[in-house]
Amino acid sequence: MLTAILTVAAHAAAPYFGRPVIEVLEEFREQGSPVAYSTALVLPELRVTVEPVAAGTMNRILEILKPHKLTLEAVEGIFVVVRADDPHEAPSNPVVAAADEDVLENITVSASRYEVVGSTPASSIRIGRQSVENMPDVGSDPIRITQRLPGVAASGASARAHFRGGELNEVGIILNGQRLFAPFHVRDYQNIFSTIDARAIDGVEIYTGGFPVRFGDRMSGVVVLESADRDVPRHTEIGISVFNTSLLLSGSRNDTEWLLSARRGNLDKVIQSKFGQPAYYDVFSELQFSLGNNTTVTANALYADDAVTIVLETDPAEREEVGSDTKSLQAWLQFSTRWSNRLTSRTAVSYTGYDNLRLGSTGDAEKVVAQVSDNRDLTEVGFRQDWTFRPNGTHALQWGFAAYNSEATFDYSGRAEYNGLSALFAGQASAVARRVTAAPSGGSYSAYLADRWKLSPTLVLQWGLRWDDQTYTGLASDSQLSPRIGLLKQWSDKLDLRISWGRYHQSQGIHELQVEDGLSNYWPAQRADQLIGGIQYRLSPTLELRVEAFHKRMRDMRPRFENLFDPLAPIPELQADRIRLEPSRASSTGLELSLNGSRGNLSWWSSYTLSRVQDRIEGRDEPRIWDQRHSFNAGLSWSGKQWELSIAANAHSGWRTTGLALIDNPLAGEEERPLVAVTGPRNALRLGTYTSVDLRVNRHFDVRRGSLSAFIEVSNALNRRNTCCIDWDIAVNDSGETALESSRDYWLPLLPAIGFLWEF
Numbered sequence: 001m002l003t004a005i006l007t008v009a010a011h012a013a014a015p016y017f018g019r020p021v022i023e024v025l026e027e028f029r030e031q032g033s034p035v036a037y038s039t040a041l042v043l044p045e046l047r048v049t050v051e052p053v054a055a056g057t058m059n060r061i062l063e064i065l066k067p068h069k070l071t072l073e074a075v076e077g078i079f080v081v082v083r084a085d086d087p088h089e090a091p092s093n094p095v096v097a098a099a100d101e102d103v104l105e106n107i108t109v110s111a112s113r114y115e116v117v118g119s120t121p122a123s124s125i126r127i128g129r130q131s132v133e134n135m136p137d138v139g140s141d142p143i144r145i146t147q148r149l150p151g152v153a154a155s156g157a158s159a160r161a162h163f164r165g166g167e168l169n170e171v172g173i174i175l176n177g178q179r180l181f182a183p184f185h186v187r188d189y190q191n192i193f194s195t196i197d198a199r200a201i202d203g204v205e206i207y208t209g210g211f212p213v214r215f216g217d218r219m220s221g222v223v224v225l226e227s228a229d230r231d232v233p234r235h236t237e238i239g240i241s242v243f244n245t246s247l248l249l250s251g252s253r254n255d256t257e258w259l260l261s262a263r264r265g266n267l268d269k270v271i272q273s274k275f276g277q278p279a280y281y282d283v284f285s286e287l288q289f290s291l292g293n294n295t296t297v298t299a300n301a302l303y304a305d306d307a308v309t310i311v312l313e314t315d316p317a318e319r320e321e322v323g324s325d326t327k328s329l330q331a332w333l334q335f336s337t338r339w340s341n342r343l344t345s346r347t348a349v350s351y352t353g354y355d356n357l358r359l360g361s362t363g364d365a366e367k368v369v370a371q372v373s374d375n376r377d378l379t380e381v382g383f384r385q386d387w388t389f390r391p392n393g394t395h396a397l398q399w400g401f402a403a404y405n406s407e408a409t410f411d412y413s414g415r416a417e418y419n420g421l422s423a424l425f426a427g428q429a430s431a432v433a434r435r436v437t438a439a440p441s442g443g444s445y446s447a448y449l450a451d452r453w454k455l456s457p458t459l460v461l462q463w464g465l466r467w468d469d470q471t472y473t474g475l476a477s478d479s480q481l482s483p484r485i486g487l488l489k490q491w492s493d494k495l496d497l498r499i500s501w502g503r504y505h506q507s508q509g510i511h512e513l514q515v516e517d518g519l520s521n522y523w524p525a526q527r528a529d530q531l532i533g534g535i536q537y538r539l540s541p542t543l544e545l546r547v548e549a550f551h552k553r554m555r556d557m558r559p560r561f562e563n564l565f566d567p568l569a570p571i572p573e574l575q576a577d578r579i580r581l582e583p584s585r586a587s588s589t590g591l592e593l594s595l596n597g598s599r600g601n602l603s604w605w606s607s608y609t610l611s612r613v614q615d616r617i618e619g620r621d622e623p624r625i626w627d628q629r630h631s632f633n634a635g636l637s638w639s640g641k642q643w644e645l646s647i648a649a650n651a652h653s654g655w656r657t658t659g660l661a662l663i664d665n666p667l668a669g670e671e672e673r674p675l676v677a678v679t680g681p682r683n684a685l686r687l688g689t690y691t692s693v694d695l696r697v698n699r700h701f702d703v704r705r706g707s708l709s710a711f712i713e714v715s716n717a718l719n720r721r722n723t724c725c726i727d728w729d730i731a732v733n734d735s736g737e738t739a740l741e742s743s744r745d746y747w748l749p750l751l752p753a754i755g756f757l758w759e760f
Contacts, residue, residue: 020598021046021064022541025081033057036493037081041070044542044598069229109452109462109486111498111532111548112151112164112209134637134646136694138715138751139243142201143173143183143194146223148633148648150592150607151208151550153626153655155567155724156692156716156747158190162626163208164550165588165613166220166528167560170506174215174224175201176286176300177386178332181352181378181511185265185280186308188324188358189570193265195282195304195328199237199248200261202228209550210500210532213448213464213484214386214398219506219528219554227286227300230257241711241755242270255290276309276321294338301331312570313364322360322570329353346386354378354511360571367729370416370574378511380406394454398464401447406472410438412515414574421730421740422576424662424677432574436515440522442472444507458490462500472510473522480505480525499533508558516573517580523558543597554586557615562625564658564679566725568745579682583615586624604636623683628652628690644698654687660728662740675738677728687723690747692716706760712752719750 016024022042029035049067052060058072058079065071065081072079137144138156147154147161154161160168173180175196184191205224207215215222234251244266250259264281271278282304290296306326313320332350339345358374386400415433423430450464462485469479484502491497507525534548563569564577572578590611597604609631614621635648659680665673696713716722724747731741 016048016060016064017051019048020044020542021048021068024048024064025061026541028057028061033061034078035061035072035081036078039538039541039544041083042081044544044596045603109460109488109498109500111486111500111534112207112211112550134639134644134696134698135635136646136648136696136713136715138748138753139193140198141194142196142198142204142225143223145204146171146206146221148605148635148650149206149208150548150594150609150631150633151590151611153628153631153652155190156650156690156722157724158192159184159194160191163221164552164590165586165611165624165627166552169512170218170220172215172218172222174222175302176225176227176298176332177334177346177348177384178300178330178350180302181330181354181380182328183302183304185282185304185306186278186310186324187306187326187356189308189310189322190568193243193280195284195302196225197246197248197261197263197282197284199239199246200227200259200284201225209530209552210484210486210502212398212462213450213466213482214400216446216448216466216468216482216504217444217506219504219526220552227259227284230259235759236706237757237759239755239757240266242266242753243755257286257288259286260284274311274314276311276323278308278310280304280306280308291335296336298334298336299331300334301329303330304328310570312568313362316363318364318366320362320364320570322358324356324358326356327354342390344388348382348384350380350382350384352378352380352382362571362574366420367422368416368418368574368576370414370571372414372516372571372574373412374414374516375411376409376511378406378408380404380510396452398450398452399448402445404444405442406444406510407441408439408510408513410436410513410515412436414516414571416571416574418576421677421728424673424675424730425576426676426678428576434516434518436518436520438513438515438520440472440474440510440513442470442510444468444470444472444510460488462486462488468505468507468525470507470510470525473508473524475522475524478507478524480507480527494538496536497534498536501531502529504528504530514559514561517561517578519559524556526557527555529553529555540597542599544595546592546594546596548592550588550590550592552588554588557583557586564682565660565728566745567625568725581615581617583617585616586614587616588613601640602636602638604634606632606634608632622681623656625656625683627656627683628654642700644696644700646696647693648695649691649693651689651691654689654723656683657685657687657726658682659685660740660742662730662738677740690722691718691720692722693718693720703758706758709757709759711755711757713754715751715753716748717750721749722747 022044025035025037046068048064050063052063062072069084070081071084073082135145141159143159146152151164152161162168163171173183183195185195186192203226207222211222230250230252233253237248239246244263246263248261261284268277268279284302286300288298306324309323311321330352332348334346334348336346356376360372362368362370382404384402389397413435417431418428446468448464448466453461455461464484466482482503482505486500489497505525505527508522530552532550537545539545559580559582561578561580563572563575564579569575590609592609594607613627614623631652633650637646660677662675662677665676694715695717696711698709698711701708723744725745727743727745729741730738733739
């Protein structure tokens, strides 16, 4: 009884604490307060963390918003919730000069944009640092979180994903303004983890299409990450789990802030040595300080080191092994300057160094015996400058340019001998030997101009033009122009309509020379035209419906190489099922529906995607391997004082595969094989439906110094056998005839993990 009385008394004394911020804002609005906000900024999961004590309604609202780095701006007689300019201090006086341009800066016109900000409980498409960790994804990887979004296809084994039918390399990853180069561990085998520590980032902004012109040279999507704020003098985190051991240090003093994250992978400690030694680590650091009142200097560095050996077949007679030694360093120095209240700039100089040696062998004498040595190096220096000018309350102009100079070296040699079924493929030589060396160098340049124009209080137009060019390709002329336009119509405070069209080019990076498949030349930039339309309807302050349709037409496609049956081969380029594809064009079309909500401590999300992606090859439409007609994602997260629980489920149509048949060789002579293996129509068949249910439980403990958290995570908790590939072989049946036999391999099985985190 006493506990109940104290609880009621405490709630009466603190009528706002613990309640959803949206709910409190709606209460103030009902009382007549002229407050406006967007649920893209004031997330349904945000809760009041400090009971306001200031006099006056607006000042109390400011107190509520301040812990979430939000504030109020006076615009045309109302107070609009916007991000605080200074992340450490929101203004105490809500009556500031009307700043329509600041509000304009926070309006999102682009379709297909998902903003992931703040440390909030998990929801469908708005997921922050804390929620990335609580999401049941392998290794709490902030890049894997994209695989929960509609329109994204992923195997689950790799941290990389296909955005709306595009290839894996069509997604750019940007950290603190710098596009990252190959930010993955185990790069030469599935890119299993990213090199980015979820504890070191604060927010993720994800575009699955329709991104602005300041982002370029990618055709499908952009993932933008910002490092975590340092809002205390000193903060330390020590973590250990099945996947890694980590240390994070951060803090601030006067005008200086710093962050250091260091992680070492633990897989080499937990798996048996006969399956390899996947050892890797990464270090990220950031130092920020002020030069006077108007310029901030930020120094960033990201270093990753892999010494990885993977053994897929341990039988000495059939041993399959691939090893890689990779070192990658990116460092960039950035100057952010406020020249006036209307003009700001950001200038950055950068360095990238990359060194990769891949050695592999397969020793199956009944199929293929192969060896590979692949050594690649890259050095790149760059300069980038971005400007923003807000002449008035109706325009926000942006422009910028970038220049990079790169040098790369390639030294590749590979050979293979084919036996058994591998030697029976139509047109397959009995042996292959390749040696390719190259040392390209040159520059890549870009410039852009964009304007966000407020045509009326409810109508915003965004347009832009981008130019790119590359000189290392050796092509006579391959500059690219990319126009884009978007329109936002706010029909009411509950309904938004967005439509955008844009052209997106993607050049072949200097490091992407296809030497492993015997090519030593670069190809012209590919092109994608995207048309996207969508509506966002807020059924209630905590329930939102989003519907989006897209059509992407791809042109100027460069050749690509795929393995028809086994995407997990350790040396894929030397397998007998390797084919060269030369599509004249490709297309991706889809419809995405998502419904997200929250109630109390519970938040949930769900999405369904209907899509089709196909190549046009020699006059025929052929689906891509990762074409998944139907896809469904759902999950929920519950957060209490000491416990947190997250469950996520994913199901989609099985990926595509190709049939195989063994027939009499019509051209067989005395020296020809009597049988030949022929493939059916490419990707005409589907594998079984992919289904995975993942869960994670966190428990928080108060300790003498700081706090301690423990978690248990299970990926593929139902141990679903999701087929990834088909392994074909030949055998002699009971009648003495040679026939095909097949077996299936699978994506990740049930994968449990535990871990601990100490914060102080």
